[in-house]
Amino acid sequence: MAASGAGLVADEADGEDAVREGSAAGGRALGQRGLRGDTQVWPRAEAVPGASRRVVRQVLRVVELDALPMPPGAGTVFAGRRFLVVDDGCGVALELAGMLERQGAQVRTPRDVDGDCDGLIHLAALRPGAAGVLPQAYDGIRRALDGGLRWLVVASGAGGRFGWRFDGGGIGDPAPGAGLRGLARAVAQEYPEVLVRALDVDTKDTPRAVAQRFMAELLDAEAPVVVGHEGDLRRGISVVPAELHGEPVVPLGPxxxxxxxxxxxxxxxxxALELARTSGCHVEVMGRTPEPAGEPAFPDVPDEAGLRRALVAKGQSGEIEATIRRILADREIRRNLEALREHAASVRYHAGDVRSPHVVREIVGRVQARRGRLDGVVHGAGLAEDRLVRDKTPESFxxxxxxxxxxxxALAQAVRPDIGFxxxxxxxxxxxxxxxxxxRAAAADACGTLAHAWRTRLRGRVLVAHFGPWARGPKWATGDAGLIEPDAGAAALLREIAHGDEAQVVFTGAAR
Ligand SMILES: NC(=O)c1ccc[n+]([C@@H]2O[C@H](COP(=O)([O-])OP(=O)(O)OC[C@H]3O[C@@H](n4cnc5c(N)ncnc54)[C@H](OP(=O)(O)O)[C@@H]3O)[C@@H](O)[C@H]2O)c1
Structure with a gap:
């Protein structure tokens, strides 16, 4: 990691405040307390009911599961049931179709989900050279669930260890099946009547051996949703507590x-604020909203209801809600950039859509050209459009x-391999x-899986941090006692970047 002298001198008062020397902020007294006033964007920790200052850290581990008995060669288990086996093109679908038929099922092996069925086995991610099957595969899976599915198995071919040992070679690439485990877990919760399994297999096994594993899993209703098979070994994923000690300060200077x-x-x-506060570094932020310019709209109207009244009084009729959202986003950005400027060596805002590889490349290139370096990336852009699968459109997914x-x-491709984090x-x-x-389950799971592929290119700290909800406005502050107090959440992340080496870490509030 590119590091330089931090230039920070801790104030002996309580260790939280700091005085920065020789930086852009030039000797101002800095720190959390300095922020708490007009520019405070987040609620004070003590003002958030249920928020926890103690963040619980957990890590993911592969665990051994009991082996399953060999499935019987013939029988009537699936008599009269219709199965769709989305073809892998390598013989697993054909083997599996034969086994299901010998158990009484009617089986088809199309290239995609093309009608109602009782059982769906999705093998598209096993196709050689397949690209990621999500998000496209969601539509067919949702339609099958709508049609009254009883069995759903989604396959990945990351070697039976979920891609965690991927070394960059062609075999066991976690990318084609990335996200399927997260989707399967969510479906299992929303459709408890459906047997749901996300099965990771070793594509070096024979098609017959792989098909047998699918049959065995279909016949075991009690197994966990996520299972991996590598040779005779059967595995699952467990989440276990693991403390990490060290200062929550990323080795980064002004x-x-x-x-x-x-x-x-x-x-x-x-x-961003915590990074700037502890290092005084240059901060470059990105979002789709255009950078706020000119005078803020309705500066004397503090809240949503007031804005609605003011816009109606001004004669605006259409798109009032969109206008309110824009004004509030604009205010939040202004406040946050202002707070950041108190601490960072410089702050620059880039408007752009992170879904576009071209835009991302352009922005990363611009930063690197201007500053001559890029030490770290934090990809926090995200959307929350929560809805049950039955109501969630493919477009929203x-x-x-x-x-x-x-x-x-796009970011992992655009940055240089020697980026610090x-x-x-x-x-x-x-x-x-x-x-x-x-x-969100599929997306976060996909990133956790892909982290193992990114690690083959990026030499610094690669981390997917799975946070529980942070305490703040009504959107997230659901009142349950597992909320993470924002200062504590940001500190946990910085500590993890500086001292951890796990590809995925889970952070929750203490009560969870
Ligand atoms: N808040 C929590 O409790 C919590 C808990 C766990 C995980 N997380 C994760 O933390 C991240 C932030 O969550 P949040 O609740 O704080 O979200 P938020 O307030 O809704 O902020 C999301 C940010 O992402 C940006 N964004 C969205 N789509 C974008 C796009 N296509 N290109 C560029 N920027 C985009 C938004 O800016 P524009 O609207 O200007 O584009 C906004 O700055 C998310 O990734 C979320 O999954 C949050």
Missing amino acids: DGVVLLTGGARGATARV ERVYRTKVDGAC FVVLGGIAGVHAGRGQSD
């Missing part, structure tokens, strides 16, 4: 440069998924799913 997508708003803005996953992939803010849904969060 000449360091960090790019944060989504960094002008929401949780990522809080991370795609929007949420691509913002997180395509954005992350590359961080994606995933979500707890990526590990535990959550009703109504199939898109």
